[in-house]
Amino acid sequence: MANTYQLSRESLTSLFGALRKDGRRILAPVESDGRIGLGEVEAPAQVAGDYLQTIMSAKEVAFPKVERLLSYTITPGQVDLKDAEPKAAPTVLFGVRPCEAKAFGALDAVFNWDYRDKFFNARLEKLAVIGLSCTKADEACFCTSVGGGPADTAGSDILLTPVADGYLAEVLTEKGTAILNLASDLFKPGNGVDKVAVAAKVEAAFDQPALTAKLPGMFDSEVWVDQSLRCIGCGACAFVCPTCVCFDIQEEADPKQGERLRCWDSCGFHMFTLHASGHNPREVQSARWRQRIYHKFSYYPQRYDQLGCVGCGKCTRACPVDMNLKEHLTEAAGVTA
Amino acid sequence: MEALKQRAIELLEKGEVKAVLGYAKGTGQARRAFFARQPGQVDKLVLDEACTQNLAAYATKHEVKKLGRVAIVAPPATQRALIQLMAERQLRDGDLAILAVDEGAIKELGSAAALEEHLALKAQGLDAKDKTLLAKLDAMSREDRWAYWQNEFSRCMKCYACRNSCPMCYCEHCTMDCNRPQWVPVASHSIGNLEYHMVRTMHLAGRCVECGDCGRACPVGIPVHLLTISAEETVHELFGQRAGAKAKLDYALSTFKTDDKESFIR
Amino acid sequence: MAEPFEPKITAFVCNWCTYAGADLTGTSRIKYQSNVRVLRVPCTGRIDYMMVLKALHKGADGIIVSGCHPNDCHYTSGNYHARRRWMVFKKMMEVMGVDMRRITFSWVSAAEGARWAQLVNEVTDQVRALGPYSEFRQIVGAGIE
Numbered sequence: 001m002a003n004t005y006q007l008s009r010e011s012l013t014s015l016f017g018a019l020r021k022d023g024r025r026i027l028a029p030v031e032s033d034g035r036i037g038l039g040e041v042e043a044p045a046q047v048a049g050d051y052l053q054t055i056m057s058a059k060e061v062a063f064p065k066v067e068r069l070l071s072y073t074i075t076p077g078q079v080d081l082k083d084a085e086p087k088a089a090p091t092v093l094f095g096v097r098p099c100e101a102k103a104f105g106a107l108d109a110v111f112n113w114d115y116r117d118k119f120f121n122a123r124l125e126k127l128a129v130i131g132l133s134c135t136k137a138d139e140a141c142f143c144t145s146v147g148g149g150p151a152d153t154a155g156s157d158i159l160l161t162p163v164a165d166g167y168l169a170e171v172l173t174e175k176g177t178a179i180l181n182l183a184s185d186l187f188k189p190g191n192g193v194d195k196v197a198v199a200a201k202v203e204a205a206f207d208q209p210a211l212t213a214k215l216p217g218m219f220d221s222e223v224w225v226d227q228s229l230r231c232i233g234c235g236a237c238a239f240v241c242p243t244c245v246c247f248d249i250q251e252e253a254d255p256k257q258g259e260r261l262r263c264w265d266s267c268g269f270h271m272f273t274l275h276a277s278g279h280n281p282r283e284v285q286s287a288r289w290r291q292r293i294y295h296k297f298s299y300y301p302q303r304y305d306q307l308g309c310v311g312c313g314k315c316t317r318a319c320p321v322d323m324n325l326k327e328h329l330t331e332a333a334g335v336t337a
Numbered sequence: 338m339e340a341l342k343q344r345a346i347e348l349l350e351k352g353e354v355k356a357v358l359g360y361a362k363g364t365g366q367a368r369r370a371f372f373a374r375q376p377g378q379v380d381k382l383v384l385d386e387a388c389t390q391n392l393a394a395y396a397t398k399h400e401v402k403k404l405g406r407v408a409i410v411a412p413p414a415t416q417r418a419l420i421q422l423m424a425e426r427q428l429r430d431g432d433l434a435i436l437a438v439d440e441g442a443i444k445e446l447g448s449a450a451a452l453e454e455h456l457a458l459k460a461q462g463l464d465a466k467d468k469t470l471l472a473k474l475d476a477m478s479r480e481d482r483w484a485y486w487q488n489e490f491s492r493c494m495k496c497y498a499c500r501n502s503c504p505m506c507y508c509e510h511c512t513m514d515c516n517r518p519q520w521v522p523v524a525s526h527s528i529g530n531l532e533y534h535m536v537r538t539m540h541l542a543g544r545c546v547e548c549g550d551c552g553r554a555c556p557v558g559i560p561v562h563l564l565t566i567s568a569e570e571t572v573h574e575l576f577g578q579r580a581g582a583k584a585k586l587d588y589a590l591s592t593f594k595t596d597d598k599e600s601f602i603r
Numbered sequence: 604m605a606e607p608f609e610p611k612i613t614a615f616v617c618n619w620c621t622y623a624g625a626d627l628t629g630t631s632r633i634k635y636q637s638n639v640r641v642l643r644v645p646c647t648g649r650i651d652y653m654m655v656l657k658a659l660h661k662g663a664d665g666i667i668v669s670g671c672h673p674n675d676c677h678y679t680s681g682n683y684h685a686r687r688r689w690m691v692f693k694k695m696m697e698v699m700g701v702d703m704r705r706i707t708f709s710w711v712s713a714a715e716g717a718r719w720a721q722l723v724n725e726v727t728d729q730v731r732a733l734g735p736y737s738e739f740r741q742i743v744g745a746g747i748e
């Protein structure tokens with residue numbers, strides 16, 4: 001059961017101060033050149049004023065786009081191998097939306113499935129999430145169709161919901177309590193605001209359990225071909241997605257030294273499944289588009305008992321050819337198998 | 338618009354094309370590419386200021402070629418891309434039915450010659466916003482330009498939306514995807530991003546039709562189209578030729594004149 | 604005291620003219636600065652701009668690209684093709700803010716041994732004065748967590 005408090009708008013400045021004094025960096029949505037992205041801030045005034053979401057997701061805090069796994073030097077008769085230590089600074093992620101906060105769970109499911117990923121875990125352990133409920137949504141959002149909601153607490157250590165003169169603060173986890181303890185005088189007793197009333201209204205668009213149940217039977221449906229004819233096979237959707245976990249291992253080496261890097265990858269690329277023989281089991285874009293949907297809505301639930309999508313809509317906003325995931329899932333859910 | 342729809346229905350009904358590729362309503366105010374494959378779907382076609390995507394990018398795709406003959410709704414930039422694809426022998430004369438649209442007026446162009454004639458009547462001008470940006474870049478000191486691009490590229494994640502949206506980036510085996518040898522790192526770290534953009538720019542010099550779609554495609558708003566447009570303008574200034582005007586054109590960088598003028602080779 | 608800065612210069616030269624010219628410099632016993640690493644390719648037409656970028660990537664402070672004078676190409680037109688490529692490449696490097704004082708293009712024939720020595724000396728002096736190309740080197744290895 002969450003502990004609910006009131007936090008005044010002014011007290012955020014002190015909270016930020018206390019977090020920084022505790023040696024944590026604060027990452028929050030900031031605006032630069034009209035684009036909203038995560039950036040380090042010192043004070044609440046630096047946080048973007050009116051944003052729906054960042055373009056990129058917060059996943060890069062735990063799973064950066066390029067990271068070093070190891071490096072080595074080669075001298076005659078000898079290879080000196082050096083493990084890379086993840087740079088994991090104590091970090092507070094402030095003001096991310098409930099969908100993105102929840103997405104860390106989907107990443108966690110993969111990075112700690114059959115192997116505990118040292119890099120991901122080192123960063124995640126040092127990360128605390130102060131989520132911020134949504135008071136507005138756009139056409140791309142569909143959190144409520146995938147089990148989330150604009151004031152959902154999953155994934156946040158503290159969830160703030162804007163109310164008239166400040167925030168309703170739900171302290172949800174041990175990490176949240178640790179933050180509270182840094183500045184407990186700022187957290188006033190809660191007054192029982194109905195947060196659902198202030199949160200954005202997002203209508204559920206489709207019946208996800210029904211869709212998940214029928215996907216195995218519609219693998220060969222024409223619907224994937226029709227939808228994906230305009231998809232150009234880039235990596236935008238996967239790279240902005242807070243739950244996409246795919247990566248590629250790249251070796252950058254010369255005869256004297258080298259390093260092994262982990263880089264984001266995407267199943268939308270034709271190279272993703274290309275075999276060394278030249279054979280490609282996902283030869284056409286429709287097979288790649290289908291993979292994207294199946295991985296998130298069929299394979300994820302089968303394997304990890306959760307979805308691989310939080311309905312944030314980032315992919316839809318980022319897609320250069322307007323592949324609207326909510327719309328296409330709704331269409332697929334309506335196909336009579 | 339009505340004329341376009343009528344012709345689209347005719348083409349589909351008579352079986353002259355298997356699909357009409359145009360624009361339809363998308364998310365919110367957005368417009369998106371749409372393949373009308375039955376006469377009944379033609380009603381979804383729209384045509385307005387928001388229809389910006391260069392649909393010629395689809396003309397060389399396997400999935401689209403497999404449909405059969407396609408009619409393509411072609412605003413000026415798409416027209417330029419189509420003729421350049423012909424010049425590069427990626428499309429044959431008559432492969433597509435071209436429904437040229439210019440400020441609302443529709444004209445069906447049956448042949449490369451007709452397209453060339455049609456394009457010759459128009460002046461090609463850069464977008465006002467891009468002109469301002471290019472002038473701003475030009476006025477910067479070299480150090481500032483370096484800092485500007487490094488800052489922009491730092492957001493690049495090598496999603497290749499810029500490459501894949503480009504009608505002229507049709508290569509089956511893009512240099513970026515080659516790893517024997519690997520010229521450009523796969524990783525989108527600083528040097529990987531710089532080298533990627535340098536190669537992309539050079540590969541489009543003399544071939545860019547200045548539609549700006551790469552810049553529009555970038556999810557993080559990097560104005561990468563300024564690079565290819567600069568390269569194209571450079572080729573025009575230096576060698577007096579432009580991509581996207583002629584159905585037969587020698588690629589500027591695979592030909593030469595013995596009197597090409599430069600002043601920097603010692 | 605720190606060692607004075609000695610620039611690394613990479614020279615891409617064609618087999619038939621500049622390489623032979625550089626050879627002549629040696630056989631004529633003309634002395635010149637030893638900062639240059641010569642990489643021989645069949646023809647200037649072979650000198651892809653990626654080679655230049657890779658040299659900078661790997662730590663060159665300056666680059667020389669040199670081949671046969673116009674009309675003298677062993678393969679008739681390789682240098683003409685190269686010239687066009689460099690014209691565009693130079694302009695685009697400028698647009699991206701690369702310091703073009705570090706890249707020198709030239710024609711040096713097989714008979715111009717003295718000219719090669721002079722070119723290398725001039726380029727070396729200029730790049731030494733400019734200092735290490737730290738601006739470029741800073742981005743190598745950057746952007747990796």
Ligand code: SF4
Binds near residue numbers: 242244309315316325
């Ligand atoms: S698939 Fe799209 S909507 Fe779902 S989590 Fe990823 S970016 Fe968000």
Ligand code: SF4
Binds near residue numbers: 244245246266267268
């Ligand atoms: S949707 Fe594609 S890129 Fe994303 S995690 Fe699944 S397979 Fe990987």
Ligand code: SF4
Binds near residue numbers: 231236321
């Ligand atoms: S859905 Fe959009 S963003 Fe994703 S691969 Fe296709 S074109 Fe790219």
Ligand code: SF4
Binds near residue numbers: 498499500554559
């Ligand atoms: S679209 Fe933007 S982020 Fe993607 S590769 Fe191109 S410049 Fe980089």
